[in-house]
Amino acid sequence: VMEIVTKYDIDGIQFDDHFGLPAEFGYDDFTVKLYEKELPGLSPSDNYQETFWVRWRADKINNFMERVSEEIKSIKPDCIISVSPNPFHFALPAYLQDWFTWEREELIDEIVLQVYRSDMKRFINELERTEVKLAKNNIPFAIGILTGLKNNSTPITIIEEQIEAVRKRNFAGVSFFFYESLWKWGKESENIRNEALEKIFQGKISRPHISSSKKEGKLLRS
Template sequence: MIKLHKWRRILALIVVFAIALTSSAIFSPRMEAQTPPTNPTTELRGIWLTNIDSDVIFSRNNIIDAVNRLDKLNFNTIYPTVWQGGYTIHPSAVAKRVFGYLNDPTPALKGRDVLKEIITAAHQKGIAVIPWFEFGFMAPADSELARLHPDWLAKRRDGSTIWKEGVNDRVWLSPFHPEVQKFIQELAIELVANYDLDGIQFDDHFGLPSEFGYEPLTVLMYQKDIKARPSNDFRETFWVRWRADRINDFMGRLFRAIKSRKQKCIVSLSPNPLHFALPAHLQDWFSWERRGYIEELIVQVYRSDIKRFNVELEREEVKLAKGHIPTAIGILTGLKNNSIPLQQIQEQVQEVRKRNFAGVSFFFYESLSNWANETPEQRNLALQELFPTKMQRPPSEGRI
């Protein structure tokens, strides 16, 4: 007689095989791949704007100066953080109700609506603004959100909740908890309803590290669904697949809620490559793309080696996405302690263009000129050569 764990392994193989078969299936008549034009008339030229290692959002004048600079450099999309460090950057009645803070309490942000300032300045220059949920389901371990809602926190099998991000202690909100889902959806809908935004973006934090998911409520949901306890091995195929599918379901509901509130709002995603995103963070973004839950994809390909960079551009799921929705590549332009050479940035943009992607987005604004070995003037000149003329971003409505 075959034991239960063997049956589960057989079932897991069947599920994986079924997923592989359906990955190339056509879920929509608009998903047929088309050959991109050799001389594109649009190109996504994006930049992420955050409040860490950057002073831009801490004064209205800084925002205006940054937008004017991006306009001169012919960028056409700004992705400003709005959910970071356990706070909203913009005034949020939802955040106030859930954990007591209207927005980030940093003095320079008090009494201001930073998102409105960015949208106003950018739209005057014809630059799209797509607010970015930078922290996703993550929060600082010492945040009011974590303190007030300990039952929302995801747990490892040993009951621990702390996730180390560098020197920082983080926690993760369980994406399977109905109240967590409600909170995240309400934050998103509040943005869509209150601002003249062009879209909303989620990223690699819109998932859960696979070592988490053993909180009592999630275990109970799994037992009710599967009639067995989750595997002790958090990497076990079926346990990974079950949790990823629950997040898939939530993403579908969130997409429909956003579109029902504002049909023209682009739902954007900036994930890690799928071969890491799914097993490590339960983020099955390829299913989201196939099912139509996202309308713009920017794959973060932060690789210094050009061969490794190109391998990511050639992956089958990326090629399939490129034939369905505007698909761009996220390129690292530098960090405070990690200068990226101009030559690397230029070469990577060239490889992206060679493959007819929808464009690029740079991480992040401050590193366009700061912390580099080249002078700011040299960096600006190089950017002007990359984007010599203005160009519209890919269509905001409809698919390729």
């Protein structure tokens, strides 16, 4: 990370849903000994999803994220730190990724939430979650939409409907996963998908502005 920040003229850097550890991890000798040192008389739960065991490990990753954020900003204060995680109710128990704390602690500048759902009810439910609304009111918050996989295409009508749902709720924008499936691999022709996308995005839209400065030891954003 620091090599990229120091050697290249970048606007920002993004961490995805794998910037964490699978919840099954943490039973190595080093981690177990650290846990037992910090909590005398206790050992990690055999259940990798036990609440306190998840929280303890997630906090270690939170501490690491704090170090990464501080290092980046110390070298390049205007570098955008973006995260593209899974929904919080999955990210934390499955990957120990506590992105909501990162947002609350002002360690990140932008979120692009991966809401890869084909069912509209489930899609909208993710947009309406409390942690999403809170983060959205504080920093630019965009929604990642699944445009299809090679053997499982997403109809352009579903993509259109999901974009409309995102816009209706005033999110910062959308991001598509992934590039080729925007117009390829669908049941519709490439021309039909292209025409639909051109209709959706008729004009240029500026990226949400993010400015940062250090004041009283905290990162302020406007």
